Amino acid sequence: MIIAEQKTLEEIKQIVAGYNKLLVVGCGTCVTVCFAGGEKEVGILASELRMARQMDGQQLETVERTIQRQCEWEFVDQLKDAIEDCDAILSMGCGVGVQGLAERFPTKVVLPALNTKGMALTVQEGLWAERCAGCGNCVLDKFGGVCPIARCSKSLQNGPCGGSVNGKCEIDPEIDCGWQLVYDRMKAINMLDKLYEVQEIKDWSTARDGGPRRINREDLRL
């Protein structure tokens, strides 16, 4: 799933300053699961913003809506009726959702309420951690199902750097060393010898470095 975190109220207040009628839009998928931008968060944020505006002696009107996904036209289109008389849309979706709304409503101001972090796993309740960096050419088969691109702070592909200690990464004792995890997994599945091979330089052209990615399935297009 995609994980995101709400910006500080202070920052959101500044972002919406000058707009008097806001459509606050939640998203019912990833950001609902990570408690950042679902229906409940929409309600809380909208009332916080109204209150803050009131404290400044001004008025803010909010319309609250949550759609199943902000990244699919089918759901985005459900907002059409609510758009007209709003000055701006405050999206509580991930970065993709914000842009989905902006593309669908080209004459409307669309503002982000969240900071999108990446693709992650719910490790346990309340803890999400990045697992994939979307490099566009998955090599998990070579690393026992642990991604060195996303989980090693230096995206090393040939083993741990000299800062790996007690299973933790040199940059932060809270962060697991991705390479210790690779090593442990490869050992557990009896494939340590695979790690003896020198991994050749990676082709990053399939990653963001090669420009914005897209997938075009002619067979599926209308």
Added chain:
Amino acid sequence: MKAGSNLERVLEAGHFAVTAELGPPKSADAKVIHDKAETLKGNCDAVNITDNQTAMVRMSSIAAGTIALQHGLDPVIQMTCRDRNRICMQSDLLGAYALGVRNVLCLSGDHQRFGNHPQAKNVYDVDSMQLIRMVKNMRDEKKFQCGEAIKVEPRFFIGAAANPFADPFEFRPIRLGKKVAAGADFAQTQLVYNVEKFINFMEIVRKMGIHEKIYILPGVGPIKSGKAAEMMATTVPGLEVPDEIVQRMKKAEDPKAEGISICLEIIDRVRQIPGVAGIHIMAIEWEKAVPDIVQRAGLLPRPVIEVVEEPQEPPAQKPA
């Protein structure tokens, strides 16, 4: 001879090599390099010029290396994977070679989180293993990473780092073996204070036969004070300073002298380990300690190796 650097000649001739670290300044002051170079001259076979060590902006390692060259030193320029992509790395390697640099040490690099620009974007297009291979292919295959031919190839003596004190310990000799396979000619290690652990590491290295394919230079360095010893022991990931050494440093009446004594004891012990080809002295921001250490370790004078030119056609005999 792969590159013909002084370091390579000394090692090839079977001498016990001494390299020392020369840290460029956090400024554009060339005098710092000139002074440090003069201090180190004659006391080592090559000087390692660090590359924005601990992710602090410092004078470029290649620029500082060029200044070291003017003093007759043989620079080992360090190159990390943190700040450059493959295009910039290869370009810098061509430039460094053109300026007379003949050794390069390939490193992952400390994460920018440790430095003075923690908000920087890092690169890591290539990792240290892949950098080693790239430098080797430029030298031996005369090819850029993309496969294109290089007309005049840069011929470097290729260094790698090894840290026997990081985890997982069992993987450390394997990783060094990989670096040999990738093309490393010599390796310099993290600072050795836990000699026992280094002995274990070398034992595995010898069992694997790695020491026969690469020159291994353990890192050694004098600690300046009890506080520094404590800091090193607790705050630097991948550096191990046993409590015994911390205590000795803290109790010492003259900590600097004690730091040098400990360093000399360690040199004495690592020298006896089979497979050790030399030492790498890292007297960080204390280059002045190096001449004393080298002299007291009995490693002076440094060998002077005659540069034997390739044999040429004998001149035509004059008729009698």
